[in-house]
Amino acid sequence: MYRYDERDRTLVRERVRQFRHQTERYLAGELTDDQFRPLRLQNGLYIQRVAPMLRISVPYGLLSSAQLRRLAHIARNYDKGYAHFTTRQNVQFNWPRLEEVPDIRAELAEVEMHAIQTSGNCVRNITTDEFAGVAVDEIEDPRPWCELVRQWATFHPEFAFLPRKFKIAISGSASDRAAIAIHDIGLQLHRNAAGELGFRVLVGGGLGRTPMLGEPIREWLEPRHLRTYLDAILRLYNRYGRRDNKHKARIKILVKAWGAEEFARRVEAEWAHLKDGPGTVADAEIANVRRFFTDPAYDAEPAAATEVEIARLAEAERAFARWLERNVRPHRMPGYAAVVLSLKPIGVPPGDVTDAQLEAIADLAERYAFGEVRVTHHQNLVLADVRRSALHGLWRELRALGFATPTIGTLGDIICCPGGDFCSLANAKSIPIAEAIQREFDDLDYLYDLGDLSLNISGCMNACGHHHVGNIGILGVDKKGEEFYQIQVGGAAGSDAALGEVLGPSFYAPQVPRVIARILETYVDQRHDGETFLETYRRIGIEPFKESVYAKAA
Amino acid sequence: MPRLLKNRAFVADRWTRVAGDGDRRDADGPLLLPLGRWREQRTGLLALPPERLGIWLSGEEEPDAIGADVACFGCIAIHFPGFMDGRGFSCGRLLRERHGYRGELRASGDIIPDQLHYLWRCGFDAFELPDSVSLETALRCLDAFSTAYQTDARPAA
Ligand code: SF4
Numbered sequence: 001m002y003r004y005d006e007r008d009r010t011l012v013r014e015r016v017r018q019f020r021h022q023t024e025r026y027l028a029g030e031l032t033d034d035q036f037r038p039l040r041l042q043n044g045l046y047i048q049r050v051a052p053m054l055r056i057s058v059p060y061g062l063l064s065s066a067q068l069r070r071l072a073h074i075a076r077n078y079d080k081g082y083a084h085f086t087t088r089q090n091v092q093f094n095w096p097r098l099e100e101v102p103d104i105r106a107e108l109a110e111v112e113m114h115a116i117q118t119s120g121n122c123v124r125n126i127t128t129d130e131f132a133g134v135a136v137d138e139i140e141d142p143r144p145w146c147e148l149v150r151q152w153a154t155f156h157p158e159f160a161f162l163p164r165k166f167k168i169a170i171s172g173s174a175s176d177r178a179a180i181a182i183h184d185i186g187l188q189l190h191r192n193a194a195g196e197l198g199f200r201v202l203v204g205g206g207l208g209r210t211p212m213l214g215e216p217i218r219e220w221l222e223p224r225h226l227r228t229y230l231d232a233i234l235r236l237y238n239r240y241g242r243r244d245n246k247h248k249a250r251i252k253i254l255v256k257a258w259g260a261e262e263f264a265r266r267v268e269a270e271w272a273h274l275k276d277g278p279g280t281v282a283d284a285e286i287a288n289v290r291r292f293f294t295d296p297a298y299d300a301e302p303a304a305a306t307e308v309e310i311a312r313l314a315e316a317e318r319a320f321a322r323w324l325e326r327n328v329r330p331h332r333m334p335g336y337a338a339v340v341l342s343l344k345p346i347g348v349p350p351g352d353v354t355d356a357q358l359e360a361i362a363d364l365a366e367r368y369a370f371g372e373v374r375v376t377h378h379q380n381l382v383l384a385d386v387r388r389s390a391l392h393g394l395w396r397e398l399r400a401l402g403f404a405t406p407t408i409g410t411l412g413d414i415i416c417c418p419g420g421d422f423c424s425l426a427n428a429k430s431i432p433i434a435e436a437i438q439r440e441f442d443d444l445d446y447l448y449d450l451g452d453l454s455l456n457i458s459g460c461m462n463a464c465g466h467h468h469v470g471n472i473g474i475l476g477v478d479k480k481g482e483e484f485y486q487i488q489v490g491g492a493a494g495s496d497a498a499l500g501e502v503l504g505p506s507f508y509a510p511q512v513p514r515v516i517a518r519i520l521e522t523y524v525d526q527r528h529d530g531e532t533f534l535e536t537y538r539r540i541g542i543e544p545f546k547e548s549v550y551a552k553a554a
Numbered sequence: 555m556p557r558l559l560k561n562r563a564f565v566a567d568r569w570t571r572v573a574g575d576g577d578r579r580d581a582d583g584p585l586l587l588p589l590g591r592w593r594e595q596r597t598g599l600l601a602l603p604p605e606r607l608g609i610w611l612s613g614e615e616e617p618d619a620i621g622a623d624v625a626c627f628g629c630i631a632i633h634f635p636g637f638m639d640g641r642g643f644s645c646g647r648l649l650r651e652r653h654g655y656r657g658e659l660r661a662s663g664d665i666i667p668d669q670l671h672y673l674w675r676c677g678f679d680a681f682e683l684p685d686s687v688s689l690e691t692a693l694r695c696l697d698a699f700s701t702a703y704q705t706d707a708r709p710a711a
Contacts, residue, residue: 007701018698022668025691035666038638121638151703157675158647158706161640238644273652278705 001062001372002147002292004112011155012109015116019043020102042122042160044115045101046424053422054093054101055118056108060128060146060170061089061375065362068373070111072358078104083358085343085351087415087466088167089127089375090118094422116154121162123153123234127169129177130376133293134338134384136330140189140197142172144289145226148281152227159234163241164249166234167206174495179377181205181213181497182469184251185233192220199226203233203263204255207463211499212252217264223286225271227279232271236263296370300335300387313392322406322444323395337388339369341381341398342405342413346438349431350416351379360401368394377466378415380408410447411455411520412438415466419459419476420483426459428476428483433457433512440513441520450520453533454493469493471533472519473500474512485512489519489545490537501542504550515549522548556662556682559670559692567682569608569629571662586610586631589619596623604628604657613641617648624655632678634663643676650677650707659709667695677707 004012019039026036044055056071063071071091075083078100084092096104108114117124126146133141149168153159159166169183180186186202198220205214221229237251255263314321329338341361344350353361361381365373368390369383376382381403386394398404407413414437417423419430434457441447456470460477467473473488484506491500507515522545527536537545558567571586586608592599599607608629609620624630630649632642642661649655660680661673667687674696683692 007703010701011699011703014699018668021694030686030691031666031668035637035668039668121640154703155672155699156704157672157702158643159640160672161638161643161669235644239641243639243641 001064002059002143002289008112012112012114012116015043015114015155016102016105016109019105023102038120038161041120042117043105044118046119051095052098052101054096054104054115055086056091056093056113056115057118057125058090058113058375059150060126060132060143061130061377062143063373063375064111065365065371065373067111067113068358068362068365070107070113072355072362074104074107075358076355082352082354084349084418085353085375085379085381087351087377087379087417087464088125089130089377090125091375092418094418119165121164121166122160123156123162123166123168126150126153127167127178127183127377129171129173130374130382131177131329131338131384132172132374133295134331134333134336135173135177136332137174138172138332139174139191140172141290141293142170142178142187142189143293144286145172145187145189145223146170147289147292148226148286149230152230152279156234158231159238162234162238163243164246164251166237166251168230176495176497179466179469179493179497182207182211182466182493183214185230186214187226190220196222198222201229201233203267204252204260205497206250206252207466207468208250209247209461210250210252211463211468212256213497213499214252215255215260215263217260217267224281224283225275227281228274228277229267229271231274231279232267236266236270295333296372296385298333298336298385300333300389302334303389306335306389310388310391319399319404319406320392320395322448323398323404324391325448326406326408326410327404328391331385333385335388337386337391339383339386339391339394339398340376340408341383341403342408343380343403344407344413344438345402345405346412346442347435348402349418349421350414350434357401357403361403364394364397364401378408378413380413406444407447409452409454411441411450411453412447413454414438415454415456415470417458417465419457419465423459423464425462426476427461427478428459428485429509430457430459430465430474430476433474433476433485433509436509436513437516440517450523451532454491455516456491466493467491468499469497470500471537472516477506479506483509485509487512487515487519487549489542490534492534496534503542503546518549519545557685557687558660558680559683559689559696560658560680562693562696564689569631571610571631584608584628586629589615592620600626602626608658610662611645613639613645617645617653621653624649624653624657627655627657629658629660629680630655631660631662631682634661634665637664637666637669643672646673646676646678647707650709667692668698670696671698675702675706675708677709679709 046053168185169178169180170187171178172189188200201218202214374382414434416434420426455472457474458465458467469491475486486506488500610631662682
């Protein structure tokens with residue numbers, strides 16, 4: 001994992017000092033509300049419905065045990081005893097006291113953490129695949145590039161006052177687990193015909209009011225040109241992105257207005273001036289970053305005996321077998337596995353963890369996974385390097401802690417934004433909807449029979465819950481002060497990304513679980529052998545779903 | 555009245571800004587002309603030495619429009635219509651890095667002191683600030699960071 005050098009430390013320290021100065025001037029009346037707002041947002045501080053919210057950056061989702069313990073300490077001493085993991089792999093505290101925020105920042109800085117650029121019209125945290133470095137289908141480890149882009153984006157002098165927020169995701173595997181198509185820029189590492197590594201560059205993806213998937217503007221970009229190419233894209237966006245209407249200000253609107261081809265042409269023209277300039281990535285520079293992402297000291301012997309034992313235990317304990325099936329992922333090193341910790345037990349808001357749980361996870365990470373944890377954009381956690389021989393022991397501990405809910409990738413693994421319970425922008429509550437659905441469909445045999453199925457919920461058009469790209473998506477809408485839910489089907493977030501289609505008129509909260517039941521029944525009735533929900537939808541279209549929902553739910 | 559921060563001090567502004575193309579003033583003092591006026595009278599104006607000839611650009615005007623002529627100007631001002639409008643940051647870099655402009659590069663309009671450091675890194679070396687901003691605040695903001703991750707267009711301090 002990346003460790004700060006003197007420059008990183010200096011910058012974070014200077015940032016803490018800068019924001020303290022800004023806050024003092026604001027309180028002294030030297031900065032107006034309007035002037036202070038972007039400054040506090042670029043430091044992760046929101047003023048929310050019930051309390052301030054502080055969003056802390058977790059660069060590309062990586063956390064050490066020491067950092068987890070510090071988050072636990074902050075949750076306990078500065079918040080109400082819990083933290084929330086977001087769909088952008090960050091952490092949020094929903095109840096800090098404004099006057100204590102500077103102390104929280106100082107606590108974070110001690111463990112090389114901060115809240116820099118977690119909000120505001122700037123380049124946000126870079127996100128990636130939670131299985132980076134261990135995935136069996138990995139082409140190249142994206143983490144060194146994530147770190148390089150993190151540095152490039154942090155305090156970039158030209159791009160701190162963009163028309164709107166800007167999100168970048170990087171994937172290094174054949175199958176995209178970073179949802180790069182729904183980011184302002186999506187970067188896919190792959191090899192060209194000559195076998196050389198490069199980036200496919202997508203631009204203009206994003207959800208919200210006008211959801212769009214990113215369009216490819218360059219099939220192959222030599223990695224050393226990454227920064228200058230990004231500079232070219234961002235400069236065009238900074239110069240020509242719309243600033244007259246905040247709902248039309250994302251880069252996707254510019255890409256759409258110009259057309260992807262013209263956009264690509266203009267990027268190339270701008271880049272021609274920057275290419276091979278001082279922003280070019282030197283070999284030594286990427287080599288220096290790469291040395292932070294080398295393999296841990298793997299020493300497990302892949303043993304046939306271990307597999308026999310796992311099979312025996314799975315045979316004996318159904319719950320262990322289920323967990324192996326859904327929550328354990330293959331690892332490129334024989335003898336190892338990656339384990340997903342579910343933060344979706346029924347009755348807990350998706351992504352929420354208590355201080356004690358954070359500490360327990362820190363301990364588990366130390367004992368089982370080289371002291372490192374990853375945050376996923378599905379709001380779960382991953383221990384990426386677990387010895388297969390230790391899986392059963394780990395499972396028992398996870399079960400005791402409540403992290404072994406064996407529903408990863410199923411309907412039970414709902415992505416859900418904080419919604420109306422916390423967020424001041426919400427049109428409707430989202431957490432109670434997630435809970436109602438989890439309760440309605442708590443039969444594991446049924447969930448397993450349904451197989452891979454994503455259900456995403458957002459409390460408003462801003463789409464923090466990625467509802468457009470859920471196989472089933474739920475959006476909270478407000479009609480004359482009443483909360484309603486619009487339902488869509490057919491979305492997908494991975495390599496086959498697609499936006500869902502709206503089913504029809506929206507529903508009251510109590511109707512939602514029954515509507516979902518109809519949708520699922522339609523799938524089960526119509527599916528061919530082995531077809532996933534998405535495959536069935538793609539074959540039969542939306543009509544059969546509409547018919548069953550509106551014929552019967554009326 | 556804004557004050558001009560330059561070389562780490564508030565200094566007297568020797569340039570007079572000609573607000574729009576309608577303003578036909580012909581003072582002998584050094585003028586910051588709007589782009590339209592420059593285009594219209596370019597041939598005649600080329601006779602002026604750079605100490606007397608300046609120009610200002612709005613956020614949407616292209617630095618390319620004066621790219622070939624930058625050496626003629628003693629001062630170029632980029633006008634920020636609102637401090638959240640970051641287009642001028644790119645204009646500054648384009649003038650310095652693409653067009654090789656070496657004279658005074660001024661940020662005018664609605665800027666806040668908290669932007670000085672980034673403006674400086676984008677090539678600006680003169681800043682119009684409201685009267686209410688103290689020199690101490692301005693310098694603290696200018697010096698916010700002592701190091702950086704990116705290459706930039708900072709003028710010699
Ligand atoms: S989707 Fe809307 S309600 Fe949910 S967190 Fe985002 S802004 Fe808030």
